[in-house]
Amino acid sequence: MSSQPVLEIRGLDKSFGPVQILHNVALSAHAGEVTALVGDNGAGKSTLVKCIGGTYSIDAGEFLFAGSPVTVSSPREAADLGIEIVYQDLALCDNLDIVQNMFLGREKKSGLVLDEATMEQMAARTLDSLSVRTVQSIRQLVSSLSGGQRQTVAIAKAVLWNSKVVILDEPTAALGVAQTAQVLELVRRLADNGLAVILISHNMNDVFAVSDRIAALYLGRMAAQVKTADVTHSQVVELITSGRSGDLGLQNVNGVTA
Amino acid sequence: MSTTMLPGQEAAAQSPGIGGNIRSYVARVRGGDMGALPAILGLIVLCTTFAILRPVFLSAINFANLFTQGAAISLIAMGLIFVLLLGEIDLSAGYTSGVCAAVLAVTMTSHGQPWYLSVAAAMLTGVVIGFVLGALVAKLGVPSFVVTLAAFLAFQGLLLVLVNEGNNIAIRDPTIIAIENRYVPPLLGWILYVVSVVIYAAVQIVRARRRSGRGLVADPATVIAVRVGVLALLGGFAVYALNLERSRNALLVSLKGVPIVVPIVLALLVFWTFILRRTAFGRHIYAVGGNAEAARRAGIRVDRIRVSAFVICSGMASIGGIVLASQASSVDPSTGGSDVLLFAVGAAVIGGTSLFGGKGRVLDAILGGAVVAVINNGMGLMGYSASVKYIVTGLVLLLAAGVDALSRKRAAASGLR
Numbered sequence A: 001m002s003s004q005p006v007l008e009i010r011g012l013d014k015s016f017g018p019v020q021i022l023h024n025v026a027l028s029a030h031a032g033e034v035t036a037l038v039g040d041n042g043a044g045k046s047t048l049v050k051c052i053g054g055t056y057s058i059d060a061g062e063f064l065f066a067g068s069p070v071t072v073s074s075p076r077e078a079a080d081l082g083i084e085i086v087y088q089d090l091a092l093c094d095n096l097d098i099v100q101n102m103f104l105g106r107e108k109k110s111g112l113v114l115d116e117a118t119m120e121q122m123a124a125r126t127l128d129s130l131s132v133r134t135v136q137s138i139r140q141l142v143s144s145l146s147g148g149q150r151q152t153v154a155i156a157k158a159v160l161w162n163s164k165v166v167i168l169d170e171p172t173a174a175l176g177v178a179q180t181a182q183v184l185e186l187v188r189r190l191a192d193n194g195l196a197v198i199l200i201s202h203n204m205n206d207v208f209a210v211s212d213r214i215a216a217l218y219l220g221r222m223a224a225q226v227k228t229a230d231v232t233h234s235q236v237v238e239l240i241t242s243g244r245s246g247d248l249g250l251q252n253v254n255g256v257t258a
Numbered sequence B: 001m002s003t004t005m006l007p008g009q010e011a012a013a014q015s016p017g018i019g020g021n022i023r024s025y026v027a028r029v030r031g032g033d034m035g036a037l038p039a040i041l042g043l044i045v046l047c048t049t050f051a052i053l054r055p056v057f058l059s060a061i062n063f064a065n066l067f068t069q070g071a072a073i074s075l076i077a078m079g080l081i082f083v084l085l086l087g088e089i090d091l092s093a094g095y096t097s098g099v100c101a102a103v104l105a106v107t108m109t110s111h112g113q114p115w116y117l118s119v120a121a122a123m124l125t126g127v128v129i130g131f132v133l134g135a136l137v138a139k140l141g142v143p144s145f146v147v148t149l150a151a152f153l154a155f156q157g158l159l160l161v162l163v164n165e166g167n168n169i170a171i172r173d174p175t176i177i178a179i180e181n182r183y184v185p186p187l188l189g190w191i192l193y194v195v196s197v198v199i200y201a202a203v204q205i206v207r208a209r210r211r212s213g214r215g216l217v218a219d220p221a222t223v224i225a226v227r228v229g230v231l232a233l234l235g236g237f238a239v240y241a242l243n244l245e246r247s248r249n250a251l252l253v254s255l256k257g258v259p260i261v262v263p264i265v266l267a268l269l270v271f272w273t274f275i276l277r278r279t280a281f282g283r284h285i286y287a288v289g290g291n292a293e294a295a296r297r298a299g300i301r302v303d304r305i306r307v308s309a310f311v312i313c314s315g316m317a318s319i320g321g322i323v324l325a326s327q328a329s330s331v332d333p334s335t336g337g338s339d340v341l342l343f344a345v346g347a348a349v350i351g352g353t354s355l356f357g358g359k360g361r362v363l364d365a366i367l368g369g370a371v372v373a374v375i376n377n378g379m380g381l382m383g384y385s386a387s388v389k390y391i392v393t394g395l396v397l398l399l400a401a402g403v404d405a406l407s408r409k410r411a412a413a414s415g416l417r
Helices: A047-054 A075-081 A100-102 A114-128 A149-157 A175-193 A205-212 A233-242 B017-030 B036-055 B060-085 B094-109 B113-140 B146-160 B176-182 B185-212 B220-243 B261-278 B280-291 B292-297 B300-328 B340-351 B363-381 B384-413
Strands: A007-016 A019-029 A034-039 A060-065 A081-087 A165-169 A197-202 A213-218 A221-227
Touching: A019 A034, A019 A047, A019 A197, A034 A047, A034 A175, A034 A205, A034 A233, A047 A081, A047 A165, A047 A197, A075 A081, A081 A149, A100 A114, A100 A149, A100 B280, A114 A149, A149 A165, A149 A175, A175 A197, A175 A205, A197 A205, A205 A233, A213 A233, A221 A233, A221 B363, A233 B384, B036 B340, B036 B363, B036 B384, B060 B094, B060 B176, B060 B220, B060 B261, B060 B280, B060 B300, B060 B340, B060 B363, B094 B113, B094 B146, B094 B280, B094 B300, B094 B340, B113 B146, B113 B176, B113 B300, B176 B300, B185 B220, B261 B280, B261 B300, B261 B363, B280 B292, B280 B300, B292 B300, B300 B340, B340 B363, B363 B384
Parallel strands: A019 A221, A034 A197, A034 A213, A081 A165, A165 A197
Antiparallel strands: A007 A019, A007 A060, A213 A221
């Protein structure tokens, strides 16, 4: 795969008042790869994602996009760079249909009037590029979709805008077995289409099924970022629970590291 | 629902056909999305009942009365629908219309302003009221129920101040009086009718052509023909009936033609429907009503949408107030008071707009307004007193809200909205 990461973060610190949540975190995401971001509750996954997405400002650290340093201070700026985040609660409007949701806030217009035909074509093309065949009609209301289909719509919404990096926050958390498989397949396809995907997950099976690299956060520190092929289930679990596993991970967990 | 979404198959995309359209409609109704069905069924039942019990209900003069009696309620309801779509409520819309009517009357009579300046002043008053209410709800975060309940009380007082503690201000301006009391010449009525039907058909056909030209699923010709046919039939009947001579003595004074208020209401219906269905602003209203957090994350300025919905609501209430003033040819402390607000909310809800936000159309205001006008008019003809009318209308409103809540439950169960 490409050697230069699309997104690279170095030495990121983030505090809320006196509490430092993230310590010197480094993370990179490569085009065409799925990077799984794992960590226990409270390890700082969501904070890290919100820093990347521009929801939170960062206290210190470098933010490189395609090799050049950038600053991201609002969600809009992140979106302009091509970083899209699919949050756990999806943020879809039940009373709108699939096309309307995918273009929400960024509607295509011809003059004053909405250009429904163009939006419908673009939405269809995007869903087709992801080989989504599970929805009957893209004019269906989102309220009539299953959990997996909603996740699909949310992901398709994120890739509609020529995005380069897509961050998925626990996309399979609320899904059944078959739907989880569908969504994981979709996640894999995103990477195969050349996007850098960051997948937050608690589920080791999902992580090993789909990821190329694993980044493990432990108490706000990046314990290790390794190739999935190089580690075992139990090593990753150790990284998550104690921050280290043999040679891997933080060598002095309670002291000053890095 | 036989839609396909793969570009490779787009050329072969089968339009659903009339059977498919009917099937998907039945599925929607079963799933709890009844749309206009209750209002239309209610209209049929009510009209049949009243027509049997009181044949005068079907007379040409009474038919025309229905339009003039329902106009103000429908106009206020149209504005309310914008607020209801956000899941908010404006309880002050009735007295807002009263205050605006009073502004109209006072500027015309006491200050001798021409009618157009007075109308502008009344509408401006409505817009300012809406802006203040909307800002209190959106920026300060006071629940709209409380804000507008306070306004309901305060505007009642403001109206009293404007009409000098209870005077009845007569309106003599012929233009304002004409809105509710003069009629479009029969020939012009027919011309307007033909032009409207032709434009409607043209818009439908052009849209379908464009869509199928781009390989998208378009409405089949039969569906368009049925829609245009229904509009032509209903409109044609209404224009014909309204063009019948209504005067008891046609030699003395001739009463025929479509009331002037009807084309005004229809023009506003088309305008707001266009705003709501075909512009990004309208789309954002639905989005905020459906999921405000999703709308906010999509970059929509939720506060601005809220404020503008209240501005539209109060602005439409001011137009309703002008019509009320024209209807009574005067403004007094009860203009826009008592039952006006509940009738307007009732009209919107009976028409199919949800009190929970996110679902509704401007057309609902007309359908629901028709139901309210028919109940009011029919019960008046039956000789019932105001007390019974109030009770029945209250029950109908409760019934409509109950149907709304039930269909929502059912929709949640079946996964449809």
